[in-house]
Amino acid sequence: MRQDFPEEGDIVIGNVIDVKSFGAFIELLEYPGKEGMVHISEVSSGWIKNIRDHIKKGQRVVAKVMRVTPHKNQIDLSLKRATDQQKKVKVQEWKRFQRAEKLLQFASEKLGKTIEEGWEAAGYPLIDEFGELYDAFESIVIEGKEVLDELETPLPQEWADVIYEIASENIELSSVKVSGIVTLTTTEPTGVKIIKNGLKKALKANPYEDVEVNITYIGAPKYRVEVLSPDYKSGEDVLRRVSEEAIDFIKKHAGGTGSFVRVEE
Numbered sequence: 001m002r003q004d005f006p007e008e009g010d011i012v013i014g015n016v017i018d019v020k021s022f023g024a025f026i027e028l029l030e031y032p033g034k035e036g037m038v039h040i041s042e043v044s045s046g047w048i049k050n051i052r053d054h055i056k057k058g059q060r061v062v063a064k065v066m067r068v069t070p071h072k073n074q075i076d077l078s079l080k081r082a083t084d085q086q087k088k089v090k091v092q093e094w095k096r097f098q099r100a101e102k103l104l105q106f107a108s109e110k111l112g113k114t115i116e117e118g119w120e121a122a123g124y125p126l127i128d129e130f131g132e133l134y135d136a137f138e139s140i141v142i143e144g145k146e147v148l149d150e151l152e153t154p155l156p157q158e159w160a161d162v163i164y165e166i167a168s169e170n171i172e173l174s175s176v177k178v179s180g181i182v183t184l185t186t187t188e189p190t191g192v193k194i195i196k197n198g199l200k201k202a203l204k205a206n207p208y209e210d211v212e213v214n215i216t217y218i219g220a221p222k223y224r225v226e227v228l229s230p231d232y233k234s235g236e237d238v239l240r241r242v243s244e245e246a247i248d249f250i251k252k253h254a255g256g257t258g259s260f261v262r263v264e265e
Helices: 084-110 115-130 133-143 157-170 191-203 232-254
Strands: 011-020 023-028 035-039 060-069 074-078 176-185 212-219 222-229 257-263
Touching: 011 035, 011 084, 035 060, 060 084, 084 115, 084 133, 084 157, 084 232, 115 133, 115 157, 133 157, 176 191, 176 232, 191 212, 191 232, 212 232, 222 232, 232 257
Parallel strands: 035 074
Antiparallel strands: 011 023, 011 060, 023 035, 060 074, 176 222, 176 257, 212 222
């Protein structure tokens, strides 16, 4: 479903359209016609003498949404509160979105329609079903045209045909890797066995058929969790689920402790 405003806590991407002494104004690329404002105190950690040393007009930035006041058309953003990993994931998502929108445009032109008509007839329904437009195109390639017939709101047949054709011709499936270190400790005499059982159960926390998880022993008490996924979003989700499951297991069944540290690739 199309959203007019982002929600508090969302990570957004935009272009800097103006910089003032008190802050900067950001055009939000995912929300046409919407702008956000970054106060100087949210531009960077530490004291800022000259804001233009940290942010410039025309720069593309990733920010965290701090506050949204729709009736005032006001969106407060923070650059310093968006982590490096969140920025990396958002840029990748935006690139995927741009490519997906281009494919939707191809489909629209093939039917003699405008891109706006394409969004209404196919784009928004696919996002409602799959969460992201590019995920929809990938799912069509992986699962076949029948996936379009199983939509809660099926696409008009002419759109289903051309969307399948465009996806098949243009989508090349790839994968990304995300990983982290899980530390699991217990004083139980059978601790090693308990940890192994916990890691086996943790592997089952992966809900996706197209995501692969591997857990390897580094050295007591550390284990490396590697996730291969079609995209960062599902990869990060599985990494979180698997790690949390392993930590919860050791706490519940061995009175132990656990922690997780994300590893940058």
